[in-house]
Amino acid sequence: TVPDPSLPLPRFPRDFVWGVSTSAAQIEGAVGEDGRGRSAWDVFAAEGRRIKDGSDPRVATDHYHRYREDVALLGELGVGAYRFSVAWPRVAPDGSGAVNGAGLDFYDRLVDELLAAGVAPIPTLFHWDTPQALEEGGGWLVRETAERFAAYAEVVAGRLGDRVERWITLNEPAELTLLGYGLGQHAPGRQLLFEALPAAHHQLLGHGLAVQALRAQGARNIGIANSHGPTWPASAAEADTAAADLYDLLLNRLFAEPVLLGRYPDEELAGLLPGPVAEDLEIISQPLDWYGINYYQPTLVGAPAAEGSGPTAFGGIQLPPELPFAPREIPGYPRTDFGWPVVPEALTELLVSFRERYGDRLPPVVITENGCAYEGIEDGERIAFLDGHLRALHAAMDAGVDVRGYFVWSLLDNFEWAEGYARRFGLVHVDYETLRRTPKASYRWLRDALREQARG
Numbered sequence: 240t241v242p243d244p245s246l247p248l249p250r251f252p253r254d255f256v257w258g259v260s261t262s263a264a265q266i267e268g269a270v271g272e273d274g275r276g277r278s279a280w281d282v283f284a285a286e287g288r289r290i291k292d293g294s295d296p297r298v299a300t301d302h303y304h305r306y307r308e309d310v311a312l313l314g315e316l317g318v319g320a321y322r323f324s325v326a327w328p329r330v331a332p333d334g335s336g337a338v339n340g341a342g343l344d345f346y347d348r349l350v351d352e353l354l355a356a357g358v359a360p361i362p363t364l365f366h367w368d369t370p371q372a373l374e375e376g377g378g379w380l381v382r383e384t385a386e387r388f389a390a391y392a393e394v395v396a397g398r399l400g401d402r403v404e405r406w407i408t409l410n411e412p413a414e415l416t417l418l419g420y421g422l423g424q425h426a427p428g429r430q431l432l433f434e435a436l437p438a439a440h441h442q443l444l445g446h447g448l449a450v451q452a453l454r455a456q457g458a459r460n461i462g463i464a465n466s467h468g469p470t471w472p473a474s475a476a477e478a479d480t481a482a483a484d485l486y487d488l489l490l491n492r493l494f495a496e497p498v499l500l501g502r503y504p505d506e507e508l509a510g511l512l513p514g515p516v517a518e519d520l521e522i523i524s525q526p527l528d529w530y531g532i533n534y535y536q537p538t539l540v541g542a543p544a545a546e547g548s549g550p551t552a553f554g555g556i557q558l559p560p561e562l563p564f565a566p567r568e569i570p571g572y573p574r575t576d577f578g579w580p581v582v583p584e585a586l587t588e589l590l591v592s593f594r595e596r597y598g599d600r601l602p603p604v605v606i607t608e609n610g611c612a613y614e615g616i617e618d619g620e621r622i623a624f625l626d627g628h629l630r631a632l633h634a635a636m637d638a639g640v641d642v643r644g645y646f647v648w649s650l651l652d653n654f655e656w657a658e659g660y661a662r663r664f665g666l667v668h669v670d671y672e673t674l675r676r677t678p679k680a681s682y683r684w685l686r687d688a689l690r691e692q693a694r695g
């Protein structure tokens with residue numbers, strides 16, 4: 240049955256956390272201001288070849304100067320929480336060494352503004368904007384970056400910890416490993432394929448070290464935002480199920496199991512990782528207070544065709560034929576402007592499978608991102624997308640999965656990485672000429688739905 244977004248949503252628990260998410264590189268702009276250092280994304284975009292519309296994140300939505308207006312939009316929307324990211328190169332321009340007080344001041348003002356509006360600030364400490372100085376030393380391929388990250392986490396917690404009650408270490412280490420270091424679609428543009436795996440391990444280690452640093456500063460309520468989605472085999476043939484299992488291992492289990500179970504899902508793969516892996520896993524698997532999942536879509540995976548996969552996945556790029564799996568198009572579902580299939584019931588499937596796989600090792604879950612790219616201010620498709628996914632989320636809760644919150648990606652249209660400004664994920668439209676914000680139909684729909692929930 241197709242859900243009808245004009246019907247009220249099922250009732251969520253009273254203390255369920257409703258929020259929206261953004262990230263620094265995608266909204267702030269002001270890249271050269273107040274002592275901010277360069278990030279790997281500034282440099283990647285300046286190289287100019289890889290962003291599809293030839294754009295860059297220098298201005299983005301100018302949130303750095305317009306944060307008061309954006310916080311007012313959050314207040315009117317009625318969300319209880321706002322997930323934003325702290326730009327590491329704003330706080331530590333060289334990635335290590337001197338702290339830039341003016342950079343920290345921005346987040347200090349933002350947190351105060353949010354609290355005054357009744358919105359809980361939830362910082363993500365790293366959403367892909369590695370300081371360029373560290374990138375030049377090997378970025379996440381080297382262990383030192385994990386250590387520098389923990390030092391920076393300590394500085395941020397020291398400054399904001401008196402007002403911030405919930406923290407996120409990393410955003411989607413899987414995507415940065417695959418797209419940034421493996422395939423070169425994202426900064427730093429490396430194409431190392433399986434040699435990108437150290438970037439996964441060092442991000443996970445950075446997560447663990449940051450959890451220690453945050454706890455040492457008195458922080459509680461710490462999570463991570465990992466991207467996950469069900470992986471469906473293209474057929475029951477052995478070659479396809481094996482390819483799908485490998486994809487699931489690399490995109491889901493490789494990032495969930497070190498954190499939740501304290502081990503890598505595969506011995507052979509663990510053998511490829513640098514460092515004292517067993518000791519590192521102790522650090523990586525410290526108990527978390529909750530587990531964040533960014534969900535967008537399921538992936539249909541088969542064995543690679545002889546000539547490599549068609550341009551169906553990862554932003555429509557042709558995958559190198561040496562990859563032992565090939566994402567395929569999923570027929571029979573509507574698609575967003577990005578081409579991603581809209582499959583709300585796969586969110587239920589994902590959450591139930593996590594509960595089955597990890598049992599009591601899975602802490603309470605928060606959906607830290609879910610959203611879609613569509614044009615237009617009268618965005619009925621986005622309303623249908625959110626409505627369908629919230630119903631699917633509720634179904635997972637009915638099935639016994641402990642979910643505590645849901646965050647829409649994103650508050651604003653923003654810099655969509657390799658796609659530039661061409662994909663619009665916002666509840667609020669941004670005119671990139673005037674930087675004017677206009678709430679979309681989906682913004683009003685969510686505001687009304689949240690009011691309805693609050694009445695219950």
Ligand code: GBH
Pocket residue numbers: 262410411414466533535536538551552553554555566578579580608648655664
């Ligand atoms: C998130 O990552 C990011 O955290 C956020 O910054 C970004 O703006 C947002 O999503 C929207 O892109 O080509 O059909 O194989 C994206 C997570 C997981 C979504 C893999 C795309 C592959 C789709 N991605 N998925 S497909």
